[in-house]
Amino acid sequence: MSAYLRTRAVVLRHEQPRNADVRILFLSAAHGKVDAVARGLHLQKSKLAASLQPFTVIEASFVQGRQRRIVTGSIPERLQVIIRQDPARAFSAGLIVRLADLMLPIEQPDAATFELTVDALEALDRPKVSPQGLNILPYAYAWKLFSRVGYLPDLATCRVCGQAFATQSLFLDARGGGVIHQTCAANGFIAMPINASIIRALLLLTQAPLAEAVRARMSTSLQDAIMLVTRSLMEERYDVPMHGSFWTTLSFVRQPVHET
Numbered sequence: 716m717s718a719y720l721r722t723r724a725v726v727l728r729h730e731q732p733r734n735a736d737v738r739i740l741f742l743s744a745a746h747g748k749v750d751a752v753a754r755g756l757h758l759q760k761s762k763l764a765a766s767l768q769p770f771t772v773i774e775a776s777f778v779q780g781r782q783r784r785i786v787t788g789s790i791p792e793r794l795q796v797i798i799r800q801d802p803a804r805a806f807s808a809g810l811i812v813r814l815a816d817l818m819l820p821i822e823q824p825d826a827a828t829f830e831l832t833v834d835a836l837e838a839l840d841r842p843k844v845s846p847q848g849l850n851i852l853p854y855a856y857a858w859k860l861f862s863r864v865g866y867l868p869d870l871a872t873c874r875v876c877g878q879a880f881a882t883q884s885l886f887l888d889a890r891g892g893g894v895i896h897q898t899c900a901a902n903g904f905i906a907m908p909i910n911a912s913i914i915r916a917l918l919l920l921t922q923a924p925l926a927e928a929v930r931a932r933m934s935t936s937l938q939d940a941i942m943l944v945t946r947s948l949m950e951e952r953y954d955v956p957m958h959g960s961f962w963t964t965l966s967f968v969r970q971p972v973h974e975t
Contacts, residue, residue: 720784722746723792724775725832726767727812732757739767739786741775742815742832747823751777751784766791770798770808770836793833797840803849804839806965810853811835813961817953818860828863831856834925848929851938854945855920855928862921866952868892870914870921875899885909887944889951907947913940 722745730738737756741749755761766773766789776788798804815832819825835856838844844852861867872879874893884897886906894909916937920928933941946957955961 718779720746720777722775724773726769726771727816728769740816742829744826744829745824747825748819748821749784751786753786763789769812770795772833795836795840797842807849807853808836808839809965811856814853814857814860818864831859838925838929847933847938852929854941855925857945858917858920870894870918873899880911887947889947907944909944912937913944916941
């Protein structure tokens with residue numbers, strides 16, 4: 716990146732500060748994830764504090780410091796006020812920014828993924844969102860990221876025999892990156908059972924606009940299955956425990972990483 720950068724960005728997370736300076740990770744439109752420091756953010760006189768909270772969409776300015784970028788300006792575009800007033804929305808928004816943090820590489824431009832992230836947060840910030848929409852939107856976002864980063868499993872044909880799915884029992888092979896027929900599973904094969912309804916729902920989450928995915932009607936059992944399948948893939952691809960704190964925390968602050 717150049718010495719000076721000005722770009723639209725989303726605040727993904729803060730790192731626990733050791734002083735008044737705060738290390739922040741942004742997802743930018745122009746350069747992907749940007750690791751930067753906001754000087755004096757914890758001082759009462761800081762002019763940046765209000766606009767540099769997680770989920771905020773901003774116009775950000777950076778200059779290159781010795782180790783990382785330094786935030787020189789921040790103009791809020793959308794403060795996500797409704798999200799901040801509702802714990803359920805904040806939880807879903809937190810999961811979205813954690814997914815972006817984990818799944819996207821540092822400083823690799825991807826304008827489409829940036830806009831996808833903004834769209835997901837804006838969907839949560841609208842007055843009318845169903846409880847189902849709040850639950851399923853982060854998982855729809857995850858499946859769209861699977862597609863963008865090359866981890867999308869094959870949901871159309873059996874990974875082993877290459878044939879389309881019929882009425883046979885099916886299994887998700889997270890390690891192999893696809894679904895297989897029961898008859899194609901080798902002895903001792905361990906995988907997650909999956910059915911045609913779950914596959915159709917996952918294809919919807921992957922292919923449909925986020926707004927449509929959020930409005931789709933799904934039973935509680937189908938929502939639970941989608942969450943379980945998504946977590947299984949995340950565990951395999953990113954070493955995120957299926958029942959770990961990644962999926963349950965409300966914190967957007969990470970403990971500092973000591974420089975080497």
